Amino acid sequence: MxxxxxxxxxxxxxxxxxxxxxxxxxxxxxxxxxxxxxxxxxxxxxxxxxxxxxxxxxEDLVLQRFADHESEAARIVRSRPAGREPLEALREALLAALGQRDPNTGLTDDPEARAFFGMILDTESLAVRLTRYASRGIDALAEALREAGADPLVARLTAAQVLVVQHELAVMNHTCLTAGESADERHPEAVRAAERAFDLLSHGVGDKASGAPPAPQAEQVPRPH
Structure with a gap:
């Protein structure tokens, strides 16, 4: 049967x-x-x-954990409250993850989670293979941003920048914890770094990620000769 x-x-x-x-x-x-x-x-x-x-x-034996989360950023953008900009929704989600000591942020005191993160960073074949998972995450986020109104180029570049920034912030947190800081000690600086990173992203792409028209530029007055 x-x-x-x-x-x-x-x-x-x-x-x-x-x-x-x-x-x-x-x-x-x-x-x-x-x-x-x-x-x-x-x-x-x-x-x-x-x-x-x-x-x-x-490598997939290790990185399958990332495969389970590769569309997380896209999900955050799609499920954001009405009127919330995509970058703001992603910023808030990252700050919440830091507060929860999510291992994906690199901010965790769990020995196994820290060893797992360190193994990926220190193993060349894993780091190379991780780029494939990252690429799929970029694809998913770019699609979500296009749905939000961004043109394809802006959507793709924004998605790539966001995911690279999140990864680098996680590496910074992991490095500080490996050097001896606790997650609680690192948390305030991790928050400041995340806030500054998203301020820089917003300054660079701003509301273009949601398809809003660019701010008008001041009229250039000809210089007298």
Whole structure:
């Protein structure tokens, strides 16, 4: 008798989670380059074929966490309150994440989360592979900004800048915590850095991200010769 579709999907999701959790645990304990896919599969009690059916590359075993969040910025823009500018919605979401000590902001005292972030930064193949996930996030955010009224060029450039800024802020926070600061000690400066970063973004792209017309420029008065 065939299993119901819902039960099969639940089992698949559990298998996927088991493989990913096993891989990350091994990578953090031994180092990403020191653990083979064969070891991950054996420890998770699945075949290599099953592992690759869920994760096409070794790097995907780690970066699947980012895949689950790659459209988060787009979701924030689409779900923002009426009248709220996209950049303001993204700013508020980042400040809230900092307040919650979200590991994605680099502002966390959780040892495993910090080790995970550091492993990605220190492993070249992971850093390179991460660019693919970042590109998909840019695509999603750019589409959301186009829906908000921005023209394609402005939408794409804004999306790229926002996601690069968020990543760099997270790296800055992680670096400070690695140097000995606690998340609580870093929080005020992390907020100031985020606020300044979004002020700079707003000054550069401003309301163009929502399709509003540019502010009129002052008329140039000819200089006398």
């Amino acid at each position: 065939n299993e119901p579709v819902g039960l099969r999907e639940l089992k698949k999701e559990r298998t996927r989670e088991t493989i990913a959790e096993t891989a990350i645990r091994l990578f953090l304990a031994k180092g990403f380059d020191q653990v083979s896919v064969t070891e991950v599969a054996a420890t998770a009690e699945v075949s290599r074929r099953t592992l690759f059916a869920y994760f096409p590359t070794k």
